[in-house]
Amino acid sequence: MQLAFYGAARTVTGSQYLLSTDYGRILIDCGMFQGSGHMRQQNRMDFHFDPAGIDYMLLTHAHIDHSGLLPRLVAEGFSGKIFTTEPTADLCEIMLLDSAHIQEEDAEYDLRKWQKHRRVGPPPQPLYTTADVQPTLDLMRPVAYDEVLQVAPGLRVRFRDAGHILGSAIIELWVGEGDEQTKIVFSGDVGRSDQPLLRDPADLEDADYLLTESTYGNRLHVSADEHEAEFARIVENTIRRRGHLIIPAFAVGRTQDVLYELNLLAGQGRIRHVPVYLDSPLAIKATQIVRSHRDCFDAEALALLAKGDKPTDFAGLHFTQSVAESKAINTIQGPFIVISASGMCTAGRIRHHLRNHLPHKDDTVLLIGFQAAGTLGRLLQDGVKDVKLFGEWYPVAAQVRTLSGFSAHADLRQLLDWVANIKGIKSVFVTHGEEDTALDFTATLHRKLGLSSYAPEAQFIADLDTEDAFGASREEAEEIWQRPPSEAELAL
Numbered sequence: 095m096q097l098a099f100y101g102a103a104r105t106v107t108g109s110q111y112l113l114s115t116d117y118g119r120i121l122i123d124c125g126m127f128q129g130s131g132h133m134r135q136q137n138r139m140d141f142h143f144d145p146a147g148i149d150y151m152l153l154t155h156a157h158i159d160h161s162g163l164l165p166r167l168v169a170e171g172f173s174g175k176i177f178t179t180e181p182t183a184d185l186c187e188i189m190l191l192d193s194a195h196i197q198e199e200d201a202e203y204d205l206r207k208w209q210k211h212r213r214v215g216p217p218p219q220p221l222y223t224t225a226d227v228q229p230t231l232d233l234m235r236p237v238a239y240d241e242v243l244q245v246a247p248g249l250r251v252r253f254r255d256a257g258h259i260l261g262s263a264i265i266e267l268w269v270g271e272g273d274e275q276t277k278i279v280f281s282g283d284v285g286r287s288d289q290p291l292l293r294d295p296a297d298l299e300d301a302d303y304l305l306t307e308s309t310y311g312n313r314l315h316v317s318a319d320e321h322e323a324e325f326a327r328i329v330e331n332t333i334r335r336r337g338h339l340i341i342p343a344f345a346v347g348r349t350q351d352v353l354y355e356l357n358l359l360a361g362q363g364r365i366r367h368v369p370v371y372l373d374s375p376l377a378i379k380a381t382q383i384v385r386s387h388r389d390c391f392d393a394e395a396l397a398l399l400a401k402g403d404k405p406t407d408f409a410g411l412h413f414t415q416s417v418a419e420s421k422a423i424n425t426i427q428g429p430f431i432v433i434s435a436s437g438m439c440t441a442g443r444i445r446h447h448l449r450n451h452l453p454h455k456d457d458t459v460l461l462i463g464f465q466a467a468g469t470l471g472r473l474l475q476d477g478v479k480d481v482k483l484f485g486e487w488y489p490v491a492a493q494v495r496t497l498s499g500f501s502a503h504a505d506l507r508q509l510l511d512w513v514a515n516i517k518g519i520k521s522v523f524v525t526h527g528e529e530d531t532a533l534d535f536t537a538t539l540h541r542k543l544g545l546s547s548y549a550p551e552a553q554f555i556a557d558l559d560t561e562d563a564f565g566a567s568r569e570e571a572e573e574i575w576q577r578p579p580s581e582a583e584l585a586l
Contacts, residue, residue: 095269095276095558097303099550100142101125102526104533106309106466107159108136109526111280115269117248118149121172122265122280126162126193128440130468137163137221142553146171150245151233153178154282155262156185156346162193165226168233177245179253180236181261181387185346187231188379192345194224196441239263240296247271254296257285258502259347260384264296276558281306283526284504284512288318290354291384291405293392295504300518303558308527308549309464309503311535312580321499325355326364328460328495333366333429337456340492342444342471344437345377347502348463350384350406352433354395355500357408371423373414373443374435381406424450437463439470449483457492462500467528506538506582514543521563522547523556537577542586549574 101110101123108127113120121143127136145167153176154160164176164186178186197220204218237243242252248271256262265280279301287294316324332339343349349372359365372378385406388399398405414420420443423432434444448470451457465471473481474494480487504512513522522545524536532549539547548564548571550556556563564571 097278097523097556097558098142099523099525099552099554101127101552102159103550103552103554104527104529105133106464106526106528107133109154109160110163111305112143112148113267113269113278115248117269118246119143119147120150120152120249120267121148121167122152123154123160123282124151124163124167125160126158128159128438128469129466133468141167141170144171146173148172148174150174150249151176152251152265152267152280153182153186154265154280155256155259156182156189157259157283157344158189158193160282161186161190165190165194165222165230168230169222169226174233176230176234177237177243177251178234179239179261179263181383181390182263183231183234183236184383184387185261185380186234188376188383189346190227190230191224192376194220194222194227197221198223254298255293255390256282257287257289257292257295258283259285260292260387260390264298266298266301276302278303278558279305279516283307283309283502284509285502286315286504286508289502290351291391291395293390295512297512297515299516301516302518302520303523303563304513304516304519304521305523305525306509306513307503308509308524308532308535310501310505310531311509311524311527311538312531312582313498313505314507314582314585315501315505316499318499321497322355322359325497325499326359328458328497329356329359329365329431332458333368335456336429337454337458338429338451339431339458339460340444340447340451341431341433341460341462342437342439343377343433343435344463345374345435346380346384348437348500349374349377349433349435350381351500351502352462353381353406353408353411356431357403357405360408361403367410368428369426369430370411371414371430371432372411373420373423373432373447375415376442377433377435378413378415420446437471438465439474445470445483448481449488452481452488452490452492455491455493459492459494461494461496464501464503506535506580507586509535510538510542510586513539513545519545524549533574533577534580534583536571536574538580538583540575541579542583547571547575
């Protein structure tokens with residue numbers, strides 16, 4: 095039994111793991127790489143395996159860095175079943191179509207440049223097209239949380255609530271029969287406890303091998319009270335300047351959380367009522383899907399609904415579907431709030447809003463999600479003075495603020511608490527974090543929990559049939575354990 099790491103290895107996107115067993119070959123996630131041009135170019139590289147040779151696919155959740163290469167996988171020969179939760183299947187329909195549309199638009203732009211400069215070689219082609227999406231959706235088999243599914247003889251799987259976004263799952267996979275079973279857990283993205291709308295991540299009993307994300311594995315989030323107070327201050331200060339608050343937000347998860355908190359703060363009188371524009375057709379569709387899956391809501395959200403309060407709907411909220419409606423926002427006088435995708439400012443209408451508002455000192459750009467290296471969001475977060483949008487340079491005069499309290503990822507303390515509850519772990523593989531973060535969390539797991547941990551590099555293959563799953567990398571793992579504690583670890 096071998097486990098190969100083909101994505102999210104010492105980087106925070108492109109989740110993709112291949113488990114090869116005597117009972118079948120299982121691919122867990124097939125995500126897109128996001129970030130710099132070099133990073134995105136990896137999406138066009140050949141798969142490290144024959145897609146037609148994969149028997150089953152398990153999908154943790156709908157975010158594009160976990161699902162975004164599925165249409166390409168299917169177009170190149172995969173024809174097995176894709177097991178995932180029902181909300182994830184619903185979200186993938188809109189998110190993969192949106193991703194395909196972006197691929198087609200990017201290819202058209204590259205083709206015009208190719209023709210203009212009369213470049214040699216084949217003309218640019220989209221990574222995949224909208225026509226590739228439906229065959230992918232046809233392979234999806236929705237499963238319920240907490241039910242053990244016999245995928246095939248010797249292969250059982252259970253999806254547990256990850257509390258990250260709607261439908262997100264931690265996957266428990268049992269390989270073998272009778273007493274000769276090995277249990278492998280894939281964390282996907284572990285959500286924060288006590289976040290709006292969704293339930294907390296499920297506690298797991300045991301595992302032989304654990305793959306855990308590490309996005310915030312060397313950081314601590316502020317408390318909920320501090321987060322709410324800072325969010326209210328940012329909103330109110332912008333309104334007081336009669337400025338505009340621009341919030342880049344992931345269409346799924348962060349958008350709904352922002353709507354929830356704006357509704358909450360306005361209801362408490364902590365912020366003034368101003369127009370709020372949800373300017374993203376994808377986010378609008380995602381919000382409607384979230385509203386249709388109340389079975390995933392936590393007790394607090396259900397209590398609000400029972401009282402007649404709609405957590406993601408309130409007076410002054412406007413959905414702008416068309417391009418004309420989006421452009422019309424620029425003509426509105428007085429303070430307002432715009433929420434638009436994408437969360438890392440890599441595509442979508444948010445880039446137009448940034449072009450219009452970054453040069454104005456009274457406006458605020460509020461970054462509320464993780465910003466991967468090489469993205470426009472990360473550049474703004476790092477304090478650049480000028481940015482290039484649509485071929486032209488624009489000064490950054492607006493206030494750029496970061497608020498980590500909206501993060502859908504567990505921080506160091508929450509990740510440690512979640513892992514500590516899992517008994518019998520032989521080895522931990524730390525994935526889905528920028529390199530320093532993944533290495534820091536690997537060392538923390540060893541120091542705090544005494545676990546044998548390692549952060550695999552891309553294309554690392556672990557032999558789970560051997561006594562030492564790290565193999566020749568054992569020495570490197572022991573070196574990683576000697577890293578000095580992160581500031582977050584020292585603060586625990």
